[in-house]
Amino acid sequence: MKAYNLLKKHYEKIHNLNHMSSIVYCDQQSFMPKGSSTARANAMAEFGVLLHEISTDAKIADLINNAENENLDFIQKASLREIKRVYNQETVLPASLVKAQSLANSKCSHAWGDQRVTNDWKGFLPNLEEVLNLSREEASIRSASNNLSAYDSLLDMYEPGVKTKDLDIIFNDLKSWLPDLTQNVIEKQKSYTYEEDTNTYDINKQKELGIKVMKHLGFDFNKGRVDTSNHPFCGGVPEDVRITTRYDENDFISSLMGIVHETGHASYEQNLPSAYVSLPLGHARSMGIHESQSLFFEMQLGRSSEFLESIRPLIIETFGNKTIFELDNLNKIYTRVQKSKIRVDADEVTYASHIMLRYEIEKDLINKKIQARDIPELWDIKMKEYLDIDNKGDYKNGCMQDVHWTEGLFGYFPSYTLGSLTAAQLFSRLKIEKPNINESIKNGNLAEVREFLKKNIWDKASIYETNELMIQATGEVLNTKHFKEHLESRYL
Template identity: 50%
Template sequence: MTTAYQNLRTTFTRLSRFGHLSAIAGWDMQTMMPPQGGQARSEALAELSVLQHQILTATQVGQWLEQARQDRLNDLELANLREMQRAYDNAVLVPESLVEAKSLAGARCEHAWRIQRKANDWQGFAENLRDVVKLSRQEAQIRAEAAGTSRYDALLNLFEPGMNTAALDAIFGDLKQWLPNLLQQVVEKQKSEPCQLPQGPFDLEAQRKLSLSVMHLLGFNFDGGRVDVSVHPFCGGVPQDVRITTRYNEKEFTTALMGIVHETGHARYEQNLPREWLGQPVALARSTAIHESQSLLFEMQLARSETFLKILRPLVVAQFGDQPALSENNFIRLHQRVRPGLIRVDADEVSYPAHVMLRYEIEQALIEGDIEVDDIPALWNDKMQSYLGIDTTGNYRDGCMQDIHWTDGAFGYFPTYTLGAMYAAQLFQYANNAIPSLQDEISRGDLTALFQWLQQNIWQHGSRFTTDALITNATGETLNPRYFRQHLENRYL
């Protein structure tokens, strides 16, 4: 006779397989699908999300979860049961009709956004976004009442279990104390450090070849994944078949290059999650901030360091030929340039947290009902002026329409980028402490020791531990933003 826990394992394996199909269909929607396929694909994905919801919230799943507490389980099985319970609790609160409506509204908004953003069509975008916000507020209200929290905290918990706005406000409040001054100091310092921009055009096929060579260097497993082009770079798919994307621009290559490094960081985490537990919740990535910590460790801690840039430069020269702007000193300055700009995904690591805080403050007010969709552009402009000294009046495309996250109701996601940057700084510092020869090994192009340390401390554990326990096991302390500040001061001042 099967136990309650075994029945749960079977159910979650089934859910994982439907999730696999959904992930690949979503990837195709953003990369290969012809424009007229949008409506049919949206309906198919909504149907799939309803089916997954039905399976997960079935009465017998709740009964098995109760009964499984009596089963004799080891530590890993208990961790898996904890994550099953969390998934069930999150799903059972939300009615099926809302799951379907939210999926349809999100797919419609995201699909239209691709055309509307290019056309700077805020009015068209806002019409779709209102539906997404209305449904997200409904979900947030249901979750908040059950958890006894604010609406926004209830959504934040879906991306970052254990985090709340009180803790975030303390972290961001501290950032606001020192970051503007640091940003000003760095910009001032770099005025006396001239930096030449590489002269293009940069052939798109050469950029693609450069991407592949960098992914090889970073250990991407091409037998279990691929790279393609999309409007907004992302990492999707499943651990056995990871799909990453970037976007190329003939005028410059650095955005696509660092985008590839960033997404490869996500991909390496996915490809190294515990294989023997795939299909079970315990094998999923711990949280969104931990996922971002891996991409930002690759992009910011590793790839923008002088040590790594020295081994990256020859790969760039091999594709585009040499020129004065690609001399070693200039190449390093180019990738460590701090210049506040409009676009979050192109931002340097010093000004990036300002982009995140701006979005966090707006989406929190939006979900709590303090503002409406029509208030977003003016508020966005005010905060861009305040944090970065940049005017976005009338420029919706490079302002409040630039991100994909709000189109499908991912409210609560944005803060995890800066939390991820902080975790990345802390983890990289401890990796260097644990491996005294690490910088020498990186300078030789040998990243084995770094990857082994990440595998041992982060990747192999999936969701076995809570975020606090995972970070404490790896570094001896919970999140400490001091490492992030220290990193920025050391690199830029």
């Protein structure tokens, strides 16, 4: 196992160097003074070049070839599979394309900032076309190397092993019932009466509450921390996980749910097996599985009546008793469903419709069935069909609202919905294994929740591919059944 061991050593080096850039990135988002941004950008770029050289070192290819002839055990074989996947992804594109993409993507997303504000689709289109053409070129090169279809070869970057045919089954199924279900929920909620939250909440007290809830959820403060940034994220390294949120004096619920969401991501990272921490094998399985952990925490657990009941005393202890903290009232605020043009404002019922629409469009864009100029018309049709919203002419709150396509991130959107479905399927399985789980959650006992996720997801890192992981955890491949049942039971 000489070659395999040399590979391991090389990836330890990469892991250590990634540690440096991860911490510097967190500093940049939370602590860096504004005037240092140019020096920081230069430092990060220099380090990025160095790290890229080390990650794409030709000796890795030789070692992979030699290791394939070595006598490896099950774990080592899985490890080699993941090294190969990551290495191929990083090396397959010619430097000229990477550079052209980097230029086109930053040109497009930079200009997008202003163009979005002025609703300037015409100005945006030529930039987007350039980004799309390069992404199509990327897809064709990746596709030739991994024998996947064009769109699947991009999807594979975020969801290894997931294919268009799997997604088509999922989204076609969603399409058949989600628009009606959404309409029914909204009709039902029309009759709800509850008190709106008009209080203001001290930011420092909100921070205190956030930390209390993170502790309740099992976040390990010995190996992580929470800070503030403009856009909430979970970063750092498994040995030092940094989450962030932002605070709004008029809305403590949004920052609190942000914290619960990121604590889901963080729990996954903090509990990845330490024996493989420096290997691709030890990384999170996929974007979708990562998102399933944050959505498990935020949606399945965090917005459940039982969880709210368990953290209500912490809320009251922090802010004093208020009438809006009455359980039924909190429940109604936490599960309000509203149709909206904006994806990031969407609740768990309407969110999948936003993704469905984007998936259908980006798939056809990469497969060259439609062109960038066709996007607005398709957007309008689908918004009407899935959410009954008239989006005509309102590009800035329509097809120009997201940063993903401007940065060439085609194939990324489906992960959000895969995360929702996975979270629901896992929670459904947990309820079968532990019939009294809701009672435990209500009583503030999350040990069984964490054990279940640890055993089925966290401990397994990237040892199995996604389908196998889901079968081992839930007895079936990913499907929409449990998500549908979850929405019906919570909202109808």
